[in-house]
Amino acid sequence: MEAVEPLWDSEAAAAACAGHSSGRWQAHDVSIDSRSITRGALFVAIRGDSGDGHAYVADALKKGAAAAMVDHVPEGVAQEAPLLMVRDTQAALEALGAAARARSAARIVAVTGSAGKTGTKEMLRAAFARQGMTHASQASYNNQWGVPLSLARMPRETQFGVFEIGMNHAGEITPLTKIVRPHAAIVTTIAPAHIGNFESLTAIAEAKAEIFSGLTPGGVAVINQDNPFFDLLARRSREAGAGRIVGFGASPAAEARLVKAVHHAECSCVLAEICGQPLTCKIGLAGNHWTMNALAVLAVVQALGADMALAALALAELKPLAGRGRRHRLHIADGVFTLIDESYNANPASMLAALNNLSGHVTEGRGRRIAVLGDMAELGEEAKNYHRDLAGAIADSRIHLTFTAGREMQILHDNLPRELRGTHSADSAGLVTPLWETLRPGDVVMVKGSNSSNMGKIIKDLLALGDADLQINTMKSA
Ligand SMILES: Nc1ncnc2c1ncn2[C@@H]1O[C@H](COP(=O)(O)OP(=O)(O)O)[C@@H](O)[C@H]1O
Ligand SMILES: [Mg+2]
Structure with a gap:
């Protein structure tokens, strides 16, 4: 049988997060939740909302974790257990994510917005999976734990990486996008979500615009051109060094433009023009909002030089996610x-x-x-x-x-x-x-x-x- 390269071995993980490994081990996944951990995963003991992960290290190891990343040997865990000792597990998880990103040759996309992040992320996953090895964030893993975790889970061989980035407050996206370092960043829409934490919709737009601060030099900003905050977002992306701005929407000015859509109960049929290229396709999700999100997906596919026809085939086969249609x-x-x-x-x-x-x-x-x-x-x-x-x-x-x-x-x-x-x-x-x-x-x-x-x-x-x-x-x- 062909040997599968481990996601992380003890040396690489220790080097990535300036830690110290006891024993030699290989991990095929990374997890911060001992309840859902799979055999052979590296368990990271995070201090989170629902308690301190150090209390679950013994449980994770019992369930077959390859090793546990900790800042001390928790009570009930043997000294000789496979541990990756670090100073601060949150910072070390971020460092592990950054190392996964650094060693990757993948084309990377980040998605934010007030609605449609997960759906758009799943559309991108489907569009890219047809053409190369694709890694995407699980569920809505989009916060200070979810983003570095999703990066740390990215296999070396990944060709396309897709990451959801969310926020509840200003300033939260900046550190996340800086470790994701996307080649393309999408803002699906700006709308009142979590507005209780903001002074105005403009403040929400400014917070979402933080995503561009992580773009690789000359990266692509993909922005909803039907949204009143398009100009603000475009300006912020330019200031952040975006090499290209692609607007999407029904606006005649949009480079990824909807020409016509026919909406059915279970799908939409769409005629679009994506950066000068006419495209007819079916979107397997009903509703105008999914059609718009699909335009953003196609804009990214085009901008990253991937195959539009294969992407369009994947969009036709989409099925609604639980709770979202x-x-x-x-x-x-x-x-x-x-x-x-x-x-x-x-x-x-x-x-x-x-x-x-x-x-x-x-x-x-x-x-x-x-x-x-x-x-x-x-x-x-x-x-x-x-x-x-x-x-x-x-x-x-x-x-x-x-x-x-x-x-x-x-x-x-x-x-x-x-x-x-x-x-x-x-x-x-x-x-x-x-x-x-x-x-x-x-x-x-x-x-x-x-x-x-x-x-x-x-x-x-x-x-x-x-x-x-x-x-x-x-x-x-x-
Ligand atoms: N562009 C959009 N504008 C408005 N609503 C949208 C848009 N895209 C998706 N939605 C709706 O937003 C809800 C959440 O979708 P989801 O993809 O889970 O978004 P998020 O990850 O941003 O929370 C769903 O009800 C979906 O139908
Ligand atoms: Mg989500």
Whole structure:
């Protein structure tokens, strides 16, 4: 059998983070969570929100970890255990990530934005995987732990690396993008997310613009040209030394431009012009926002000299991620209804995108379009306005009925035209029965809210009640 080169051996890891290895070991993965650690991984003991990883070193080793990175020998761990002793495990994880980046010849892309980071990252993964060895961040691993961890996990042989970078506060993206050092950086959109932590949308745009400070010299900035902050972001990218700026969107000025899109329930058909090259393709995710994100993906593919046709084929085969548009067909008494699971998260931009998508949905028979909405979190002082403003959007849409859950959503309920008002409940659990009793064949139900609003509970319960899921499209979650 061909020998697989380890991701890290004891010498390389010790050298990368100026640490000291006891014993010789080889690791095939890196992990900061002993619950999900795989055999042969290097466990890094991080001091995080949910405690000190040093308390889980013994457990990780018992589960087959190749070694553990620590700043002291934790109680219950043998002195002769395979350990990588460092001064500060957080700094050492960053150093390990930086070393993985330094030894890599991969083309690197970083993705940030107020919405669509994970989806766009997964689109890039799919587009590149068709043409070379591709490594991408897992799930939404986009913060001070997730980014260095994702880098540290990047195999030497990687040809395309894709990293999601997120933030809750100004200044958080700068250190992350400086270790990722992307050849291309995407800002999907600027919108009110975590705005409770910011003075204004402009402040959010400035914080997202930090991503350009890590660009390799002459790197490519890929920016949403339909967004009012395009000029600001373009200026910041130029100041940071970007060699090229590619705008994407429907704007006639965009280099990666949407010419025409036809939106269907499960996909979109798109005619685009990507940096002078006409392209017709199908996007396997429904909704205008995914079409726009796909333009950013195609712009990156073009800018990095990868194959556009292979990328377009991959985009056609995409399936919605759990909680971000996955669809189910479920049984009720005398028929079938459609459930759209958008329960993963929500902010005003993604809420409008999802409402817009539902509004365009074709129903069957006497079916109605029903929105089931939970609170949008972290909107600060403006929270009430953002929730109230949804009433106008819903009144102008083709949505027939809106159920609401949570404290913030009360104001939306109160402001909806009476005939569009469904049940309001203090929490998501309280909506399940009234919703189930309202449903009839042909209905299309879209469920969305911030993670903390626990709208996933409604999805789970409806899936159980609607027993046989006819599964229009499902895919492993990421
Ligand atoms: N460009 C966009 N504008 C508005 N909403 C979007 C956009 N792209 C994706 N979304 C929506 O944002 C939500 C979160 O998507 P996700 O890819 O997980 O983003 P993030 O990683 O930034 O949180 C989903 O509901 C998705 O449909
Ligand atoms: Mg994400």
